[in-house]
Amino acid sequence: MAGEFVPIHVPRLQERGHLGIKCGLDNIRTLLESLGHPDHGFPVVLIAGTNGKGSTGAFLAHMLKAAGFVVGWTTSPHLVDVTERIWVDGEPIGVGALDLLLGEAFEAEERTGLQATYFELMITAALSAFRMTGVEVALLEVGMGGRWDATNATDPILTVLTTVGLDHQQYLGNTREAIAQEKLCTARDDRPLVLGPTLDPEWIRPLLPCRPTLHPASRLGPADIRWDHSRVAGQRVGLAGLHQLDNLATAFEAVRQLQALGFPIPDDRLWEGVAAARWPGRLWKVPSLEGVWMDGAHNPDGARALADHALACGVRPHLYVGAMGDKDLAGVARELKRMHPLSVTFVQGDAERYATAQGLGEAWGLEAPMLTLRQAAVHLRAAAEAPRLVTGSLYLLGDLLREMGIRPY
Secondary structure, rough: OOOOOOHHHHHHHHHHHHHHOOOHHHHHHHHHHHOOOHHHHHHHHHHHHHHHHHHHHHHHHHHHHHHEEEEEEEEEOOOOOOHEEEOOEEEEEOHHHHHHHHHHHHHHHHHOOOOOOOOHHHHHHHHHHHHHHHEEEEEOOOOOOOOHHHHHOOOOOEEOOOOOOOOOHHOOOHHHHHHHHHHHHHHOOEEEEEEEEOHHHHHHHHHHHHHOEEEOOOOOOOOEEOOEEEEEEEEEEEOOOOOOHHHHHHHHHHHHHHHOOOOOOOOOHHHHHHHOOOOOOOEEEEOOOOHHHEOOOOOOOHHHHHHHHHHHHHHEEEEEEEEEEEOHHHHHHHHHEEEEEEEEEEEOOOOOOOOHHHHHHHHOOOOOOOOEEHHHHHHHOOOOOOOEEEEEEEEHHHHHHHHHHOOOO
């Protein structure tokens, strides 16, 4: 189309994916200093955890927006488009603005003689976006772990830890305690640390590398749980799933701590934000498809939450499962089997990281059809009597959405 904007720096960003993960905060700190410390222009909330970071951030972002705040939010990974990683006031950043900010990040990189990773460049662009748009509070989702994550180069007024489970063991350690210690490096002395309802403060306390004030979230209830939504005390919860009530409880405790820090957040607007919350790819009804749901559960804890919800609602879906080969395939299969699915179909994407039919078959202990992305798209467009649930990897969801030409926002 004539006149259509063609990004220059977004493609350059994609080329940095091969650099992978880098331990250390020197790069991101140098980039931020070169750009005049955009991270100093607004209060920062860090959201760490194995599962539930994005959902807790979604609740918190929508609650604060409903309360009248201009909110910045950065999250990862994206489903279809990289612009999904940076939100300002409830909407993803435009590709033109992202390209401009990435250009500034690349210029800072050249000035300082660095070679930054994909994630370092994205966090730099996000913080610059928040300064440019005048956000009043920034929610930063920690990418992995916490100690060396680029988001930890900021100085948060509040840290949230949603859950601690076994994931990314090759980087974080093989025990929950070791993983928790990495994530707890996002806390700060004498500042609030909000803990999700599943975390025991007495388990957390000896693992802390500093002295924050601990604020455990209390579970919500009573609740009316349905497959596609929940209600708490008659109030609608915008994100479906039994497990989302714990994420919502965590977000409410974060709001209470922000209020204690002096943020003028009126309680009477919060449920409006809870009802409006959206978070594609997390037990998400896919628009334009009949009875198709997607959830990015990629580890046993996430799969357990998904199965618990299906059992609580008495729903037996047809499962479409694809995953990255380096994940705990058997652990995920063990949990998903508990929902007694009507059928199981495997899906393999084009990337080398995808688990093969053999790997999935061994994990599940069964022979199931293996579909390509194109074949899976045909299946999902057809009508079915029971719900169909696609799960196992956010990357799978994104690949399928691109195949079907569906945008999540």
